[in-house]
Amino acid sequence: MKIYVVGLGPGSVEQMTGQALAAxxxxxxxxxxxxxxxxxxxxxxxxxxxxxxxxxxxxxxxxAIEEALKGNTVxxxxxxDAGVYGMAGLMYQVAQEYPPVEIEVISGxxxxxxxxxxxxxxxxxxxxxxxxxxxxxxxxxIFRRVxxxxxxxxxxxxxxxxxxxxGDYLRQACDIVLAHxxxxxxxxxxxNIGRKEESAQVTTLGQLRDTQVDMFTTVFIGNSQTKVIxxxxxxxxxxxxxxx
Amino acid sequence: MKIYVVGLGPGSVEQMTGQALAAxxxxxxxxxxxxxxxxxxxxxxxxxxxxxxxxxxxxxxxxAIEEALKGNTVxxxxxxDAGVYGMAGLMYQVAQEYPPVEIEVISGxxxxxxxxxxxxxxxxxxxxxxxxxxxxxxxxxIFRRVxxxxxxxxxxxxxxxxxxxxGDYLRQACDIVLAHxxxxxxxxxxxNIGRKEESAQVTTLGQLRDTQVDMFTTVFIGNSQTKVIxxxxxxxxxxxxxxx
Numbered sequence: 001m002k003i004y005v006v007g008l009g010p011g012s013v014e015q016m017t018g019q020a021l022a023a024x025x026x027x028x029x030x031x032x033x034x035x036x037x038x039x040x041x042x043x044x045x046x047x048x049x050x051x052x053x054x055x056x057x058x059x060x061x062x063x064a065i066e067e068a069l070k071g072n073t074v075x076x077x078x079x080x081d082a083g084v085y086g087m088a089g090l091m092y093q094v095a096q097e098y099p100p101v102e103i104e105v106i107s108g109x110x111x112x113x114x115x116x117x118x119x120x121x122x123x124x125x126x127x128x129x130x131x132x133x134x135x136x137x138x139x140x141x142i143f144r145r146v147x148x149x150x151x152x153x154x155x156x157x158x159x160x161x162x163x164x165x166x167g168d169y170l171r172q173a174c175d176i177v178l179a180h181x182x183x184x185x186x187x188x189x190x191x192n193i194g195r196k197e198e199s200a201q202v203t204t205l206g207q208l209r210d211t212q213v214d215m216f217t218t219v220f221i222g223n224s225q226t227k228v229i230x231x232x233x234x235x236x237x238x239x240x241x242x243x244x
Numbered sequence: 245m246k247i248y249v250v251g252l253g254p255g256s257v258e259q260m261t262g263q264a265l266a267a268x269x270x271x272x273x274x275x276x277x278x279x280x281x282x283x284x285x286x287x288x289x290x291x292x293x294x295x296x297x298x299x300x301x302x303x304x305x306x307x308a309i310e311e312a313l314k315g316n317t318v319x320x321x322x323x324x325d326a327g328v329y330g331m332a333g334l335m336y337q338v339a340q341e342y343p344p345v346e347i348e349v350i351s352g353x354x355x356x357x358x359x360x361x362x363x364x365x366x367x368x369x370x371x372x373x374x375x376x377x378x379x380x381x382x383x384x385x386i387f388r389r390v391x392x393x394x395x396x397x398x399x400x401x402x403x404x405x406x407x408x409x410x411g412d413y414l415r416q417a418c419d420i421v422l423a424h425x426x427x428x429x430x431x432x433x434x435x436n437i438g439r440k441e442e443s444a445q446v447t448t449l450g451q452l453r454d455t456q457v458d459m460f461t462t463v464f465i466g467n468s469q470t471k472v473i474x475x476x477x478x479x480x481x482x483x484x485x486x487x488x
Contacts, residue, residue: 007357009261017353018258081353081367083360085481089368092478100474105361107353109261109325113251116327117349123325124333125381126389128372128398136482137369141397145370148396152389154372230344234336237329238380 003068003101004075005091007082007108010194011039015109023106024075031064032077040077057087061094068101081110085131085159112157115190115218118200120232122188122220127155132162132169139169146173150180155226155235158219162212170219174209177221181205186222188233189213202233247312247345248319249335251326251352254438255283259353267350268319275308276321284321301331305338312345325354329375329403356401359434359462362444364476366432366464371399376406376413383413390417394424399470399479402463406456414463418453421465425449430466432477433457446477 004023009015024030029048030040037051050067052060064076078086088105095101116123128149134142149156156177161170177185183206190200191214203211205221213219226235248267253259268274273292274284281295294311296304308320322330332349339345360367372393378386393400400421405414421429427450435443435458447455449465457463470479 012263014262014266015351017253017261019256022258081357081360083357083365084367084371086365086368088361089365089478089481092365092473092476093480096473103476105365107259107357107361109351109353110357113325113327113351113354113357116325117332117351121327121330121333121336121349123327123373124329126372126374126386127328128370128393129367130370136484138483141483142370145396145398148392148398149372152392153385154389154392229336229340232336232347234333236337237333239382239385240380 001068001071001101002073003064003091003103004106005082005086005088005103006075006077006106007086007110008036008039008077008079009109010111010114011079012194013043015114015194017108020106020108024077026073027075028072029067029074030077031060031067031074033060036077036079057090058094061087061091064091065095065098065101069099081108083107084110084129111159111193111218114193115220118190118193118198119188119202119220120229120234122155122222122226122233122235123157124235124237125155125223125225127157129157129159131159132166132173133160134166143172143176146176150177153223155223156221160215161217161219163215170213171209174205177205178209181224186226186228186233188220190218192216193218202228202231245312245315245345246317247308247335247347248350249326249330249332249347250319250321250350251330251354252280252283252321252323253353254355254358255323256438257287259358259438261352264350264352268321270317271319272316273311273318274321275304275311275318277304280321280323301334302338305331305335308335309339309342309345313343325352327351328354328373355403355437355462358437359464362434362437362442363432363446363464364473364478366399366466366470366477366479367401368479368481369399369467371401373401373403375403376410376417377404378410387416387420390420394421397467399467400465404459405461405463407459414457415453418449421449422453425468430470430472430477432464434462436460437462446472446475
């Protein structure tokens with residue numbers, strides 16, 4: 001009777017940790033959003049798999065908790081890290097309404113890290129992780145954060161940069177950053193991390209502004225020191241003039 | 245003739261990804277800081293292990309590159325993620341001085357994520373990752389970032405919060421945040437992640453200010469919405485009043 005909230009990493013089994021695989025192996029039930037269940041369907045075909053559609057996160061938590069309260073061990077699976085825009089928080093919140101059930105979060109490689117590895121090394125110095133989804137957060141608050149991060153020379157890593165309803169949010173975010181950094185600032189776009197169609201593109205902030213991205217994309221904007229080295233996006237360790 | 249820059253995650257073999265283990269298995273040589281080499285010494289005792297002391301990062305890169313240029317496959321290992329304050333960036337920079345050598349970054353679970361999992365779910369919403377080490381970055385620039393992140397209601401995740409020379413930097417950082425958030429703001433302290441002495445403590449910003457931490461500690465400061473639920477540090481998914 002336990003719930004693991006498991007971060008799968010970008011998607012491929014090789015990018016999962018041993019701890020994540022062990023938690024799923026120990027579980028009677030794996031629960032999660034359809035697309036994530038599909039990632040483990042083959043490897044864990046001997047488990048009971050409960051998938052729910054997108055945006056039904058609260059329902060998904062209740063399902064997991066009810067299974068646990070029946071005496072089952074349950075893995076609620078998330079892509080990336082379970083604790084970065086993942087299900088870990090909602091699970092603790094929803095579980096308050098039920099009799100006590102043990103919850104353990106198993107971390108995984110989040111898109112900031114797996115995406116950075118594909119681009120080179122953009123996150124070697126301080127960075128801010130911001131989601132452009134305004135489903136639960138006012139847009140002005142999101143852009144206020146983009147502004148703060150840009151002004152303080154953080155590297156920016158942007159999750160959920162676009163969707164049908166918010167086609168121009170990334171452009172607006174870039175315009176905010178462009179008030180603080182030049183259009184030649186190094187930027188990076190990573191798509192479909194860990195999938196067959198995986199791609200990484202090093203570009204500039206000016207070009208990023210005019211690029212249409214989709215919801216399977218993670219975006220990086222370098223700080224004032226970020227360079228292109230051999231086609232890779234590399235942020236130095238600091239601001240001193242010595243070899244950084 | 246290839247260099248993998250490998251993130252080991254917090255330390256235990258179970259928290260490494262299959263990809264990290266495969267890269268090390270494929271390598272002729274594992275290179276890294278003493279303490280990290282010790283983490284894999286048992287599992288990879290059949291490999292040639294090259295360890296160098298702390299702060300000799302550039303020398304460590306040269307060692308790895310020279311081994312690769314001799315025709316060896318080399319894994320340069322780092323704790324956490326190789327791309328978050330890790331060796332990936334310096335490796336690209338130093339490699340510029342040598343004939344071309346292939347470099348691939350293998351990401352791992354960084355302390356922000358593994359630490360968050362121990363505390364509960366503090367990073368469910370936008371967060372800023374800041375190192376308080378002023379070895380290569382001017383202190384005023386670091387504190388400017390703390391200020392920006394605090395004002396924009398980011399969750400803060402602080403790496404390298406202390407060392408002998410910078411005993412009171414965390415206190416100063418907390419004072420900056422306290423100008424924007426109350427002393428009862430939820431905070432978290434994680435020590436020795438992935439090691440035997442691992443510990444996680446949920447506290448308040450006011451108490452964090454007066455806590456002496458060491459260099460094996462990662463610190464979290466919640467945003468205005470972060471709550472304590474069943475002893476865990478949990479940040480909601482947003483600012484709307486519905487179940488977040």
